[in-house]
Amino acid sequence: MASVNKTKTKITPELVKQVSELASKGYSNVIISDNIGIGLSTLSINTKLIKAIKEGRALARQKVVNDLMNRSEDDVSSTASIFLAKKLKVFDTPFPTSSPKSAEDATKKISNIYTAVAKGTLDSEKGTHLIGYLNSYIKAKDVSDYEQQLAELKEMVEGLKR
Numbered sequence: 001m002a003s004v005n006k007t008k009t010k011i012t013p014e015l016v017k018q019v020s021e022l023a024s025k026g027y028s029n030v031i032i033s034d035n036i037g038i039g040l041s042t043l044s045i046n047t048k049l050i051k052a053i054k055e056g057r058a059l060a061r062q063k064v065v066n067d068l069m070n071r072s073e074d075d076v077s078s079t080a081s082i083f084l085a086k087k088l089k090v091f092d093t094p095f096p097t098s099s100p101k102s103a104e105d106a107t108k109k110i111s112n113i114y115t116a117v118a119k120g121t122l123d124s125e126k127g128t129h130l131i132g133y134l135n136s137y138i139k140a141k142d143v144s145d146y147e148q149q150l151a152e153l154k155e156m157v158e159g160l161k162r
Helices: 013-024 029-036 040-045 047-070 078-087 103-119 124-161
Strands: none
Touching (some): 013 029, 029 040, 040 047, 047 124, 103 124
């Protein structure tokens, strides 16, 4: 079995700047991590790097919006700007989610959210909020199921007493 070399990445100001610059060019988290040679998990967990990505993407969005506002509708290159605006989610809508039907469904949705965050298609802060919502749903569903089971057991005990 091959050994995995796990070294702790030192987060330097230069690394943070490099992450921000790559994010400002519209690169996904996967491409950023590959480009600078750090793990995707480090990029997704470290608060300084998360902030650098957010700042970089905010700068990219602002550049695209400014570019779109300064172009005329018949300008051919505006098509490329619109494509980039969609890729950068300039007109971002919330991550589409429907109410979970079961705890298992909520668990699948959590998995999908982790995947979207890892791919860079969902902001990690939004992902965290959605996962918190789904975890709360799972806990509430579990409590509801336990209460129902307890009520059934009480009925059985009462039936045995008679």
